[in-house]
Amino acid sequence: xQSDTIKQPWWHPLELxxxxxxxxxxxxxxxxLQRQAQQWLMAHExxxxxxxxxxxxxxxxxxxxxxxxxRFLFKQSPAACQLIPRLMDRPVVVKTLQxxxxxxxxxxxxxxxxxxxxxxxxxxxxxxxxxxxxxxxDTWFGPSTQVGExxxxxxxxxxxxRTELPQRPHRAITPxxxxxxxxxxxxxxxxxxxxxxxxxxxxxxxxxxxxxxxLRHEGIQALAHFDTGKLNAIDAAQxxxxxxxxxxxxxxxxxxxxxxxxxx
Numbered sequence: 001x002q003s004d005t006i007k008q009p010w011w012h013p014l015e016l017x018x019x020x021x022x023x024x025x026x027x028x029x030x031x032x033l034q035r036q037a038q039q040w041l042m043a044h045e046x047x048x049x050x051x052x053x054x055x056x057x058x059x060x061x062x063x064x065x066x067x068x069x070x071r072f073l074f075k076q077s078p079a080a081c082q083l084i085p086r087l088m089d090r091p092v093v094v095k096t097l098q099x100x101x102x103x104x105x106x107x108x109x110x111x112x113x114x115x116x117x118x119x120x121x122x123x124x125x126x127x128x129x130x131x132x133x134x135x136x137x138d139t140w141f142g143p144s145t146q147v148g149e150x151x152x153x154x155x156x157x158x159x160x161x162r163t164e165l166p167q168r169p170h171r172a173i174t175p176x177x178x179x180x181x182x183x184x185x186x187x188x189x190x191x192x193x194x195x196x197x198x199x200x201x202x203x204x205x206x207x208x209x210x211x212x213x214x215l216r217h218e219g220i221q222a223l224a225h226f227d228t229g230k231l232n233a234i235d236a237a238q239x240x241x242x243x244x245x246x247x248x249x250x251x252x253x254x255x256x257x258x259x260x261x262x263x264x
Contacts, residue, residue: 090151094158137153
């Protein structure tokens with residue numbers, strides 16, 4: 001077992017000796033893993049404190065006693081484990097901290113992050129558990145209780161410049177380009193990111209990125225045409241594909257991306 005905190009990306013495989021115990025922090029999520037001769041122990045909890053370091057994993061003596069453990073039994077426990085990032089299985093509705101307004105026939109690109117889930121695997125390929133790195137509430141996204149879909153809710157800064165992006169390796173960054181092709185002002189205070197349609201990539205700086213998304217609003221029943229693109233050539237040359245999209249979008253797909261956004 002290594003004695004120092006590991007600084008490598010958190011999704012790299014890790015091998016534990018017998019009775020080794022590790023603590024992984026990803027944002028507000030804390031995961032504890034311990035390997036014993038015939039079992040693996042796993043426990044997790046969320047903290048309300050803002051962590052100084054959004055990611056670390058390091059050895060500890062034991063799993064904290066106040067946590068309930070899940071036990072996975074084996075004749076002989078495998079040695080290697082891996083935490084694997086995955087995008088959420090439903091669209092994530094992010095509320096902007098300040099409304100964003102696009103005039104008619106204008107466009108804007110925003111870098112919007114959303115939390116990922118963590119798959120706990122024992123190598124080579126035994127999935128034990130999936131945990132979201134952040135507790136997200138359910139939200140209904142649509143103009144009425146009959147029209148719309150169930151999503152997850154989150155908040156975002158909707159940053160306009162890539163250079164403003166903080167280092168948060170537990171969230172996936174989606175470049176979103178919005179075209180307002182309608183004749184009205186488009187005021188965006190909530191936007192739904194179709195993460196099940198996106199691939200997930202790891203970048204050399206330790207951040208997670210998704211395919212870019214293009215949304216074209218034409219003022220028709222609050223629906224937008226959306227297309228998924230590819231990473232630019234520079235990013236693509238450095239990116240490591242972590243997962244393919246969960247859902248394959250249809251050509252010329254319509255997606256409910258905005259609500260309550262019109263002003264005369």
